[in-house]
Amino acid sequence: MKSLIIFLALSAASTMASTVDSHIFPINGIETEEIFLLNSTQTKTAYRQETVARTCFRTELAGYSNACDYYPEVRCYETRDSARICNSVPIYRCQMVPQYRVAPYACYQTVTTPYEVVDHQVEANFNVKIARAPKEPTDPTSCLVEFAMEGEALRSHADCRKYLILSTEKKTTEVDRAGTVIHNYNVDLKLLDAEATLAPLEGGVAEMHLEGHTLTFRTGDLSRNPNFNLKLFVEKRHLLKSDETLINRNITPGEYTFEKINERFGIVKVNLDKLLGGMNDNKKHVIKVGLNINIEAGTLLNLTSDLKRDATITVNNF
Numbered sequence: 001m002k003s004l005i006i007f008l009a010l011s012a013a014s015t016m017a018s019t020v021d022s023h024i025f026p027i028n029g030i031e032t033e034e035i036f037l038l039n040s041t042q043t044k045t046a047y048r049q050e051t052v053a054r055t056c057f058r059t060e061l062a063g064y065s066n067a068c069d070y071y072p073e074v075r076c077y078e079t080r081d082s083a084r085i086c087n088s089v090p091i092y093r094c095q096m097v098p099q100y101r102v103a104p105y106a107c108y109q110t111v112t113t114p115y116e117v118v119d120h121q122v123e124a125n126f127n128v129k130i131a132r133a134p135k136e137p138t139d140p141t142s143c144l145v146e147f148a149m150e151g152e153a154l155r156s157h158a159d160c161r162k163y164l165i166l167s168t169e170k171k172t173t174e175v176d177r178a179g180t181v182i183h184n185y186n187v188d189l190k191l192l193d194a195e196a197t198l199a200p201l202e203g204g205v206a207e208m209h210l211e212g213h214t215l216t217f218r219t220g221d222l223s224r225n226p227n228f229n230l231k232l233f234v235e236k237r238h239l240l241k242s243d244e245t246l247i248n249r250n251i252t253p254g255e256y257t258f259e260k261i262n263e264r265f266g267i268v269k270v271n272l273d274k275l276l277g278g279m280n281d282n283k284k285h286v287i288k289v290g291l292n293i294n295i296e297a298g299t300l301l302n303l304t305s306d307l308k309r310d311a312t313i314t315v316n317n318f
Contacts, residue, residue: 017043017116018040018041018042018043018150018151018152018153019040019041019150019151020040020148020149020150021038021039021040021124021148021149022038022146022147022148022149023036023038023126023146023147023148024144024145024146025128025144025145026143026144026145027130027133027143027144027145027158027160027163027165027189027191028143029132029133029163029191030132030133031130031131031132032129032130033127033128033129033130034126034127034128034130035126035127035128036126036128036147037123037124037125037126038123038124038126038147038148038149039121039122039123039124039149040121040122040124040149040150040151040152041118041120041121041122041151042118042119042120042121042122042151042152042181043116043117043118043119043151044116044117044119045114045115045116046114046115046116046117047112047113047114047115048112048113048115049110049111049112049113050110050111050112050113051108051109051110051111052108052109052110052111053106053107053108054106054107054108054109055104055105055106055107056104056105056106056107057102057103057104057105058102058103058105059100059101059102059103060100060101060102060103061098061099061100062099062100062101063098063099064096064097064098064099065096065097065099066094066095066096066097067094067095067096067097068092068093068094068095069092069093070090070091070092070093071090071091071092071093072088072089072090072091073088073089073090073091074086074087074088074089075087075088075089120179120180120181121178121179121180121181122149122151122152122180122181122183123180123181123182123183124149124154124182124183124184124185125182125183125184125185126147126185126187127184127185127186127187128147128185128187128188128189129186129187129188129189130189130191131188131189131190131191132191133163133191133193134191134192134193134196142160142161142162143158143159143160143161143162143163144158144159144160145157145158145159145160145165145189145301146158146159152181154183154185156299156301157301157302157303158301158302158303160194160302161194162193162194162195163191163192163193163194164191164192164193164194164197164198164295164300164302164305165189165190165191165192165300165301165302166189166190166192166295166296166298166299166300166301167187167188167189167298167299167300167301168187168188168190168297168298168299169185169186169187169188170185170186171183171184171185171186172184189301190296190298192295194302194305196224196225197225197227197293197295198220198225198293198305198307199220199221199222199224199225199264200219200220200221200222200224200225200228200291200293201219201220201291201293201306201307201308201309202219202220202221202264202265203218203219203220203264203265204219204291204309204311205217205218205219205289205290205291205309205310205311206218206219206311208287208289208311208313209313210272210313210315211269213271213272213273213278213279214269214270214271214272215232215269215270215272215287215289216267216268216269216270217267217268217289217311218261218265218266218267218268219258219265219266219268219291219309220264220265220266221260221263221264221265221266222258222266222268223258223260223266225293227293227294227295228291228292228293228294229250229290229291229292229294230250230251230256230268230289230290230291231248231249231250231251231289231290231291231292232247232248232249232250232251232270232275232287232288232289233245233247233248233286233287233288233289233290234246234247234248234272234276234285234286234287234288235285235286236280236283236284236285237283237284237285237286238283246276246285247275247276251270251275255270255274255275256268256269256270257269280316281316282316283316284314284315284316285314285315285316286312286313286314287312287313287314287315288310288311288312289310289311289312290308290309290310291308291309291310292307292308292309293307293308295307
């Protein structure tokens, strides 16, 4: 399926955006190859100087008014014994006082206006190889992949629940005589069983608590996919000095135990006495566990797939 969006009008000034061309194809679980061509237009921002009218304001003399009032004036006189005495005497006096007004007037300002212009045409040739699925073929309408070019920018994503789709690509670029930029993409898509890959994350990290000095919590079935990291963070809190980090790293399978409780979940136990050399029950501790899935190199196209879970508790919080 292809769709081409040509020159979106952004304003009355006839600005434009880079055009988009896209291609959608189904994933049906069998090994196959998808070859297609996408064409788009790359724009760039240019600037122009424009003179625009504005209303400015200035203060103008509007005339004079006669203002009368009593003003203090110093009067002096001499006494019989030639002593000089001065006093402030109110004198009624009038004077002309200027009057001002704020008046509008037309003014002009030079402004810089950005707008989009065509920079070059883009041609993208795709050769996408899709590996065989680890499970049986699926309904092709339930798993779709889209590749879209917006100018020079490539976007790709998968709408698929049954598989996690990993993409690796190689690209070469050339420019023809007309200035068209030609990208050649060789893309490999690998399909992972989503249910098995994400099994350790099912239900998250739940029901975390201490049994004595043993940290206990529930996870998904860790035995279905061993490609995960289990990270433990323990911090001792102090009132009068800086908090102390006791551990902040991935723990190894030899530092915890896992016991399945059914086909979906299991219980993880971590002996903190053995791992940390003991805990002070009179001190507040913050404990955080992070569980994340490791996948092979490549870009995960499933935008809704979260590969991490975590949980935090506070103990001895008196």
